Amino acid sequence: MVRTRSVGPLEYPAASAVALGAVAYLFSRVMLNVSKSAGAALFIVIASVVVSVAFLAAYRPSFRGRPLVAVLALRAQLAKYSKEDPYSITHRECGPEESEHYDHHAGNAVNLRANVLATVFVKDGKAYAELIGIKKPVNSITIARSNDVNILFRNLDEKEHRMVIHLGEKAVAETGVVEKLENCTQLAGKNQEQLLTVNIKKPTIAMKDGYKIEVPGAEGEIEVIVP
Amino acid sequence: MTNPTDNTAGKKQDMKSTPRNPRRALAGMVAGSGLLLTGCATNAPQDIFQPKGPNAHDINQLQKLVFPIAGIVGVIVLALATYIFLKFRDRGQAIPSQAHGRPIVEITLTVVPALILSVVGVFTFRTIFDLAETQDTEMVINVTGQQWWWEYDYPVQEDFGINQPIITSGQLVMPVGTKVLLRETSRDVIHSYWIPALNGKKDAVPGRINLLRLEADKPGIYAGQCTEFCGLSHANMRMEAVALSKEDFAKWVANQQKPYAAPAAGTLAAEGEQVFLNQCVRCHQVNGQKRADGTAVIAAPDENVYSGAAPNLSHLMTRNTFAGAMFDLLRPACRKDVWSAKPEEFGAKYLAGVSEDCLNATDLRAWLRNAPAVKPMYADPTKLGPTDGKYRGMPALGLSETDIDKLVAYLLTLK
Numbered sequence: 217m218v219r220t221r222s223v224g225p226l227e228y229p230a231a232s233a234v235a236l237g238a239v240a241y242l243f244s245r246v247m248l249n250v251s252k253s254a255g256a257a258l259f260i261v262i263a264s265v266v267v268s269v270a271f272l273a274a275y276r277p278s279f280r281g282r283p284l285v286a287v288l289a290l291r292a293q294l295a296k297y298s299k300e301d302p303y304s305i306t307h308r309e310c311g312p313e314e315s316e317h318y319d320h321h322a323g324n325a326v327n328l329r330a331n332v333l334a335t336v337f338v339k340d341g342k343a344y345a346e347l348i349g350i351k352k353p354v355n356s357i358t359i360a361r362s363n364d365v366n367i368l369f370r371n372l373d374e375k376e377h378r379m380v381i382h383l384g385e386k387a388v389a390e391t392g393v394v395e396k397l398e399n400c401t402q403l404a405g406k407n408q409e410q411l412l413t414v415n416i417k418k419p420t421i422a423m424k425d426g427y428k429i430e431v432p433g434a435e436g437e438i439e440v441i442v443p
Numbered sequence: 444m445t446n447p448t449d450n451t452a453g454k455k456q457d458m459k460s461t462p463r464n465p466r467r468a469l470a471g472m473v474a475g476s477g478l479l480l481t482g483c484a485t486n487a488p489q490d491i492f493q494p495k496g497p498n499a500h501d502i503n504q505l506q507k508l509v510f511p512i513a514g515i516v517g518v519i520v521l522a523l524a525t526y527i528f529l530k531f532r533d534r535g536q537a538i539p540s541q542a543h544g545r546p547i548v549e550i551t552l553t554v555v556p557a558l559i560l561s562v563v564g565v566f567t568f569r570t571i572f573d574l575a576e577t578q579d580t581e582m583v584i585n586v587t588g589q590q591w592w593w594e595y596d597y598p599v600q601e602d603f604g605i606n607q608p609i610i611t612s613g614q615l616v617m618p619v620g621t622k623v624l625l626r627e628t629s630r631d632v633i634h635s636y637w638i639p640a641l642n643g644k645k646d647a648v649p650g651r652i653n654l655l656r657l658e659a660d661k662p663g664i665y666a667g668q669c670t671e672f673c674g675l676s677h678a679n680m681r682m683e684a685v686a687l688s689k690e691d692f693a694k695w696v697a698n699q700q701k702p703y704a705a706p707a708a709g710t711l712a713a714e715g716e717q718v719f720l721n722q723c724v725r726c727h728q729v730n731g732q733k734r735a736d737g738t739a740v741i742a743a744p745d746e747n748v749y750s751g752a753a754p755n756l757s758h759l760m761t762r763n764t765f766a767g768a769m770f771d772l773l774r775p776a777c778r779k780d781v782w783s784a785k786p787e788e789f790g791a792k793y794l795a796g797v798s799e800d801c802l803n804a805t806d807l808r809a810w811l812r813n814a815p816a817v818k819p820m821y822a823d824p825t826k827l828g829p830t831d832g833k834y835r836g837m838p839a840l841g842l843s844e845t846d847i848d849k850l851v852a853y854l855l856t857l858k
């Protein structure tokens with residue numbers, strides 16, 4: 217009688233409560249039996265192993281279930297990143313050609329797609345921007361001062377392209393050498409997307425030539441105004 | 444320490460007697476109906492039931508349908524429940540025979556609410572889509588929230604005579620009868636933009652752009668406030684939308700683009716500009732301001748303020764409130780003259796800005812003397828560890844009264 221009238225089977229919540237209870241109980245047995253400091257060390261080791269294996273399983277699905285290979289690969293990856301730091305802005309190479317380091321794994325990028333400040337397209341060799349809420353494509357966008365904003369780049373051309381934002385120039389204090397300030401996305405193939413987050417600290421009135429976005433190898437530049 | 448046993452005993456007694464105490468019950472009822480009566484206020488600028496533009500009007504129309512339906516259903520359900528509780532309350536009678544399932548009742552009880560909800564749903568969806576319409580936008584304004592004020596910037600739009608970007612704060616100035624699209628974002632935490640007379644609320648979220656459409660039927664000032672809790676001075680984060688006729692709006696635009704004019708040498712205002720250069724330009728930008736050597740003054744709010752911004756003061760005295768619209772720049776009499784002006788006369792009065800005679804010097808001076816004392820902010824230099832020494836809000840600058848005199852004279856020239 218009760219069974220037919222109950223909203224859902226009672227077994228699921230009951231079983232999960234029992235299972236959780238069992239896990240908690242077993243953990244408590246182990247943890248209470250080792251000394252305080254040894255326990256901390258033990259669990260740090262266990263947690264690290266779990267995290268590393270999970271990382272590898274996610275990062276290199278082919279490593280799944282091959283722990284030794286996995287640990288070696290992790291070492292190799294870490295060594296490589298510590299030397300090259302591909303995500304550091306200072307190492308970005310923004311030309312039209314493929315950069316050996318910076319464009320590595322370009323396809324792995326995860327992009328914010330909705331509600332970005334602007335989407336920059338390149339199509340038939342021409343670059344232009346679109347803003348949500350505004351019908352027509354534009355060649356000028358406004359970015360509020362000192363705020364992180366996201367600009368999405370979508371390549372609709374056959375050729376690979378990257379988007380570059382020019383942020384003026386800066387004289388290096390010691391040498392007096394004038395360096396260009398710029399930032400760019402990785403190369404995107406046809407129908408691929410890349411996201412660039414920028415934060416511009418100074419308004420356009422502080423700049424000699426203002427700011428602009430370009431797609432090397434494509435026509436058309438997009439003026440960036442910082443009020 | 445009090446004895447815990449005694450304490451609970453006292454409480455129990457209290458709890459028993461409370462509902463039976465007729466005086467307390469009466470007091471509760473009076474307070475409750477007092478609360479209800481506040482709904483009848485006539486001078487309520489943030490009343491959602493008095494729409495002043497088509498978007499708010501759409502919402503009000505929907506409300507006129509949904510509220511009565513929900514109200515009738517609510518009254519019926521409560522009345523039935525009360526009836527059942529009273530009629531079948533436990534008087535020690537025997538438990539009557541129990542039955543399970545009565546298809547006709549169950550089907551009715553499913554179909555009737557489903558019908559009601561679909562009616563409500565159809566109208567709700569229609570309103571949501573109407574409000575989300577942006578294809579026919581006529582004008583765009585960027586809105587950026589930060590603790591605890593709003594910044595507005597107007598991208599270049601030749602159609603409206605905007606040839607260079609305009610930047611202002613607190614009061615959003617817009618032309619009447621124009622579909623204005625706000626592109627909202629935030630520099631720190633989530634805020635929410637809400638001018639009840641013109642539209643519903645829309646969150647301003649860091650890293651994202653959210654759209655909100657405003658349109659006002661008549662010239663006037665429409666009050667609003669931030670509606671997403673955003674920290675210490677959330678309650679003091681207010682704003683206003685100011686609607687001007689198209690001609691007046693064009694005048695406003697022209698004035699906002701007027702180049703900077705430094706005060707004449709030898710005046711009190713000129714001395715004030717020096718104080719300003721020493722004390723204020725590390726945070727506040729005044730477009731076009733130059734140093735003695737001719738270089739442009741560029742503020743560095745990114746180095747001093749956590750959100751990275753402080754209000755642009757280029758045309759401070761064209762607005763009539765300040766500090767997140769918390770204080771008036773106009774003395775009460777002058778304020779009343781502008782705020783309650785007839786729609787035909789409003790534009791000219793608003794465009795007159797703040798004159799020396801009309802300036803609310805008391806509040807402005809208090810602000811310059813010690814801003815955190817009049818608006819709660821994180822501005823104690825010894826407690827800025829979590830933000831790497833950057834302020835959230837404007838700090839107290841320890842200015843002398845003569846410096847304040849000079850500054851006020853200078854600020855009055857920023858029109």
Ligand SMILES: [Cu+2]
Binds near residue numbers: 588589670671
């Ligand atoms: Cu807020």
